[in-house]
Amino acid sequence: MLQTDEYTINIGPQHPSTHGGLHAEALMDGEIVKDVAVHLGYVHRSVEKIAESRTYTQFIPYAARLDYLASNLPCLGYVQAVEKLLGVEVPERAEYIRVILGELSRIAAHMLFVGSLAIDLGATTGLVYCLRDRERIMNLFEMTSGQRLIAAYMRIGGVSADLPEGFITAVEGVISDLPKMVKEYDGLITGNEILQARCRGIGILKPELAVAYGVTGPNLRASGVPYDLRKADPYGIYSRFDFDLPLGSRGDCLDRLTVRLEEIEQSGRISAQAVKDIPEGEIMGKVPKVIKPAQGREVYHRIESAKGELGFYLLSDGSEKPARLHVRAPSFINLMVLPHISRGGKLQDIIANIATLDPVLGEADR
């Protein structure tokens, strides 16, 4: 080969395709990537430290701002961790509401993933179609809590308010349209030859590497590893639902896309079952007025968020504020493999890799 100078190029922290304040420093040889170094922390708010000076209930809105693209899921994880710490029973109806909203959040997050992947690859129109459909889910969130993006709807022991009138029919309407929406994305985005050429065989994440680096969620399943906490370690009432795990075979960018597209449909399936079975009744369990878990109690609760395993480690010192809260952020850990899957590829592949690893920087930086 002709000897050329290597040079570094800074993708971010201000860059259209880094989905927030991510800074990837790429060592390049022409258009070929030699190495990538990821620098984080541009949206670091020290949420874990904030938690130590807030009561258990006060922290809920902070949890919503972790993965702000699927805000119900981190909220759900957090309140379930506290419930475990307290030993609170959650009423059936609240559990079903949580499942519906959690899965809708997952669908919304995946829709944004598909759209942002499309726009990162240059297909501007793909984003708009996904946003149009995500809007319908956002409207549903607005119906429940008045908040669209970062809804702090979950409460320790249940949810903050009962479902409004007409919510169930609205959800059914969205769910029944999901296959149609996915088909449209397939036609416009997945079916495009150029997109396939840019995604197939790009950023291959081998299953061994994925497990070794603790990659979870759709990224892991795209590598062909059937691991989903909703099945492997069911939380809430997930063991009642019937759904499939979409799996990839190559672990490349295209698999990460198709797995998420299929997950949209599977989440729709779960929501449909939850909507069908939802009972009447209370929405809040018996929770003490002042939440003070016993001293020295600790819990590690993990849920399957839109990005992967979202874990909350909570330690109580007997006061009304947690002694320590730690968030196991899937975005943070999934990003670790970015250099590994980008090396040897092209500059444009880094963009595809970042987009398909689907980090939310609010969660990665915390």
Added chain:
Amino acid sequence: MSLADGVFFLIAAFTLAAAAGVVLSSNIIHSALFLILTFLGVAGIYFTLDAPFLALVQVLVYAGAVAVLIIFAIMLVMSTPAHQSNRFQPNRVTLFLGTLLAGLLTATLVYIGLITQPALAPVGPSGADMIGILANLMLGRYVVAFEAAAVLLLLAVVGAIILARGVEEK
């Protein structure tokens, strides 16, 4: 002085100024860009000589392709900072050789000017027929030379590919 003469002198002055820019600028990238202007000026002169085909080939090949090639080559091998990459570095040998070459060229030009009679009328066919005649000449009378040049270029391309790919290191 007719309008055509005025145009010629305008273009000639432009070409000379651009050529001076090539020699005088201390940044070699600037030199290369001035060279493009020079090529364009020469193409303009061809136009005024009623040889539009030649002029356009000049633009396409020299200003479009060769110039880009030159700039690429410069960027590939450039090791000094750009703003002093084309510094005038006098040394006796280069001064002597340069003067000799320039002298020879000037002498030749003056000699040619002296021995030939200026042709006042267009020497050959112009416009549309010219392209056809050129084609006939290239693929008829001079076909061997034309093909030889083509083969030479092909060899150059193959050589470039081999250079770029390099030899497998064992």
Added chain:
Amino acid sequence: MEKLDHGRETPWTKLAEDAGIEFTAVSDPFFTYLSVSPAALHALMGILKQRLGMNYLADITAVDHGSEFEVVYHLYAIPDNGRRLAIKTRIAREAAVLESAFPLYPTADWQEREIYDLMGISFSNHPNLARVLLPDDFKGHPLRKDYRKEGG
């Protein structure tokens, strides 16, 4: 979380005793963990990984207990084989150094960097122990209890 019956043989008790690793198994209704000395930590994790297939280090975190730091490792298996376990180890505040889990679990890379960054625990043999979330010139470790707080 798997419940641990006291006195019953669990898979790890036998394996660890064979290897001569001392630990205490503690379980409350929500949480089961093995407490182990820093020196034996990696031997124990190695056994769990190799013999019991606990190849997934979900989370590492550290807690400031005043004079001591407690580091908690959460181990699982992918694909899931029902084995879930936390391992805890305590180190003195003054000598806050642990051996890195990176050779066993590459996922420890950034997670240990985060602990180093926010809690100030060093990890020996870590390939690149630098701050990950805070700027490189940041002073102090915010998650320590004695870190000054400004504002709320």
Added chain:
Amino acid sequence: MERLILDIAHLLVSWLTGRGMAPVWADLLLLLLQWGTVLAIVTLNVLILIWLERKVSGFIQERLGPNRLGPFGVFQTIADTLKLLTKEDIIPTQTDRWIFKTAPMFFIIVAVMLYAVIPMGQDMAIVDLSAGLLFFISVGALSTICILMAGWGSNNKWSLLGAMRSVAQMISYEIPLAFSLLGVVMITGTLNLGEIVKAQDKVWFFVLQPLAFLTYFIAATAELNRGPFDMPEAEQELTAGAYTEYTGMRWALFFLAEYTNLVAVSALMATVFFGGWQGPLLPSWIWIIIKTYLIMLVFMWLKWTFPRIRMDHLMSFSWKVLIPISLINIVITGIGIKFIQGMGW
């Protein structure tokens, strides 16, 4: 109607010469007037085009597009132009100042020069050049250098990378571009665009040379740096590539030039493959406008539907697919011409 514009021109010349002006100077004045008209049309056209592009993208993306200023938002681009004009012209300190400053100007000059040879109606080319097609190709190739100047002058890695990509792309796509037009040249036996239009009075070359049209269309998209081949700009990867450091009017000049190029290439495509100004009923210069705009709509449709192709795919597509296809087309055309001549038609 048909000869409206020509009549105006002749009237002007005869009026001027009647006033005692030398015919040469009258012609020169006319030429200047023609260029002025072209410039005016180009600028006006770009205003319309940017509005159209937004409306088309809005239509494709189920949005409204600009709709605040004026009816259907037609004044939006004017407002944007005013904004760009009043913005500060930032020239970063480490740039190669002269190259940085002049690159957009050269770019627009090159873009406008393309209009010289396009017949914008019956006998309505500004310069009826015998090698008009070659003029178009060779002058079009110069825009490479302008982008290279912008990328180099910006002294920014993204810009240089964008410029390098653009140069590699344009050099690669120039070849199929020229080769695909060769088929038409072989049939008509001329490089004069007016002659090429006249040769299509019975059947368009789009029908006779479908392969050539396809290769030309793809290569032209690449030459125009439009999606899915917008490598030098590539905002999602290169953060606007060669234009990263440009602001205000200089940036707007690039924009202007790109759209000018778009119109020129579409007009050439209409001329070479779709019968140029020929058409029933309406005057010739309206026909070419209609055809040009239809082709531009297809370009816009492409841009707003497709993702951006990867650089190495782009190169291998040109060298391994387009160039062989265009060569095959030349061979087929040659055989066809010989065959028809042999049949004595």
